Amino acid sequence: MNCSPELIKTITEIDILSPPQKHLTEILQAIGVNLGYCFGSVIEIDDQGKGYMVSSFNLPQDYSEQDSKIEAPILSGPAGEAVETGRILVLQHPLSDPRMAPWREFLQPYNIKTMVWVPLKNKGQVFGTYVLYDTRRRDVSEQELSMLEQMAVVISISRASNQYLDQLNHKTKELQQEITERKQAEILLNQHLEFIKLISEISSDFISLDTAKIDSAINKALELVSQFTRVERGYVFLLTNDKKRLVLTHEWCTQDVLAHKGILESIHVSDFEDFVNSLKRGEIAKVHSADIPRTPENKSMTDVLDLLEIKSFINIPIIVSNKFIGYIGFDATKKQTEWSDEVVNAFNLTGEIIGNTLERKWAEEEILFKNTLLETQKESSIDGILVVDGKKKVISYNKRFVEMWNIPDELLAAKDQKKLLVHALAQLEKPDEFKKKVEYLYAQKKEKSRDEIILKGGRVFDRYSTPLNSPTGKYFGRIWFFRDITERKMLEEKLMRQEKLAVLGQLAGGVGHELRNPLGAIKNSTYFLNMILENPEPEMKETLEILEKEVANSEKIITSLLDFALARPPLERKVNINDIIQKVLLGSNVPGNIQVESQIVKAIPTIMADPDQLVQVFGNIILNAIQAMPEGGLLSIKAKSPSPGRIAVSITDTGVGILEENLEKIFEPLFTTRAKGIGLGMAIAKTFVEGHGGSIQVQSEVGKGTTFTVKLPIGNKEEKPHERESQYFDR
């Protein structure tokens, strides 16, 4: 039984070295065309026992589509029968055959009259079937059947080679895959090494970095990491002190993309609470812009993402000492990107390094700030400050300290506490006391202390000292503060004096007035007795004289008390100082053993003053001078005009002099060194002179004498020399 020579010829012309799928189709086609079928297909059974079409010829275009819509499995029809029996199945009028019911409708248009299923076998097992379709009713001859069976062998072989090739292809692919993966691993390894190099480079950069350069170094690190991971943008946002905002602090981007700067520089925490909270929890945010729903509430965010052309971004929290301080972020703008663990790790490490570096920077800034603050406080203090360490070495001092103690440069350079102390002690009134105190305090590591120290020459320092103890009690040394309170002391003393004066004034006024009544009665009585006793016996007479004299004395005391207590403003009049001095000298009863020398410049200007008050002023001074010279001496009075608009009258005695410590007090009320007098004379003189806008000064040397100088303003604009103009009351 021979095959059709045409068929053999056609088949032999097929290129069997072409891809199996191709020569399978060509073989099927050769069979179909040679035997006069309109179209055909090859069906195979897969591992699950389901049939599927692997090849076809001339099938109408929509055939496969239609076929796939039919729910019935291929093998449920005659194809299954052919496979099961392993014999060729020929079906006449398939459209009317119940086995073809599922396919009837779709085969209808093609008017198929005959269908033939030929099983395909391998090692005696059916593994599929090929199907031929004819629009004519044909009777399949035994010869044709035999030929179809022979062709089944050809198709099987073609199909097998096809499968072998598929397997081969699959193996090749697997092999290729393996090769690629190995290569990629190698690349990754390389990348990893490079990355480690990069990170160590960045971190070593930071370690040795001057804080001032940290910002530019962070930007550089962002650049390196971004380039390494092939992203277009890297940036850092940090939490503000009030924790209300996250602010863009560092950024790097490629030249062809926009920067955050100018577009998104700050984020309000309250606007993105969920985002910020997840960062705070240490979670990494990986977002693809395409995944964000384009809803109105997301619009502002998606607008920014679009503007920055962000396809994917990753934000990694920066957490330093368990505190969230901000985040580091990277943007991919070219394509949506899945971040590999390796890349995330790179980002994370960079964030950590930046966080630690920033922490260091802040700490250094804090220290710098504290140092600046301390230094400024120290230098702007009105106190002189000295700091001495636990080994008594001078570690710090300020300019004021140097000024206050007049410390020479070489002493400063020595930084030796002992030498400084010696220098200071030499300036003190009571060096031993201070030395003891200092030594005591250095021995006490807990004691604070304060007192006042008096320098030679009268300056007073408020001295305060406190140990330098850390909160844990470690002793670092001792700090000394010195404040010059000389002026304050003087003011205090002056105030006290004024207060004393005011009290005294009130008292004097009250007592003075109260005494005037009884004194008046005594005076009247004395007068009366004097008047009625025509020839009193001598003792009676003397008693009356004593009464009179002492009443007069009392009156004087009361008058001076009242003058002092209720000093009235001067009633100014044109006054010649010479006249005043002469009048005073006349009324002073200068003892014979005192020589008076009066040098008054002829051209001394007349002044505007209260003559009554001036008489009292000079009277009191001259009385003082006379009392200072019980053994006699020289009283010299000089008057001149030392500067325009002023006259100066000096009264000098050669008496006992006044102790230096009493010089200041001489003008204080109730101060007296004599048994006689209540100590108001000089106080009144001072009050009256100051009432005239003048001043009174005293110079004295014990054993040599005293000079009082009264300076008075002339009180008129034209300073004419005194003219001896005839004045009615001078006559």
Added chain:
Amino acid sequence: MKEKASILIVDDNMSQCKTMSFILKRKGYNVATADNGPEAIAIVKKSPFNIIFMDIKMPLMNGVETYKKIKKIRPEARVIMMTAYAVEDLIQEALKEGAYGIIYKPLDIPKVLAIVEKASKNKQGALVLVVDDEPITCTTLKSMLIEKDFKVAIAYTGEEAVATAKKKAFDIIFIDMKLPTLNGLETYLAIKKVNPEAVAVLMTGFRQEVADLVKEALNSNAYTCLYKPLNMSELLRLTSEILEKKRK
């Protein structure tokens, strides 16, 4: 010989009262005493007195109040206030009311006797000119000075004052520094020419404003300057000081 004056001494301090009355009695005056205001008023109602010494600070009724009442009963009596205290306001009030004078304790008896003499003589007083454009100052000063036996003329302008000074030789002239047309200084200088013996006392309520004028006037030998509001006892002290100096 003319009959000696009758004197009333009013003082709550009995020692003062008694000793003073002893002296004055010995000097030949008729003396009565009272130790409080109401008593004094009762005595004055019964009989007249030429001179009354009145302590200012007294219980029940102070000296000034007592004086005001007595003035209504016996306007012709000369009342001299006495005080041991700095009761400036009361002193001022008394002087403005027309009290004859003020003396301070302890009393200077010769001075008291002189005052008594003076007050009882009703002698020809000194001539005083008051120059002020403020009528109130003029009349207050005038009535007060008249009480002290001064003869007082008033001028409201500088020109008027100069014209008045030409007619009579005044002893003391009080000149306000602020006057219309001629000011105080100009007035003083003009008067000085026609009335060289007159002593000028300046007055002003504007210490700062007229300071230069005052200085110049003082330089030209005006006596002194009093500042308003005027302290009447100061003014009286000055007038007697000036008159005493002139007498010498």
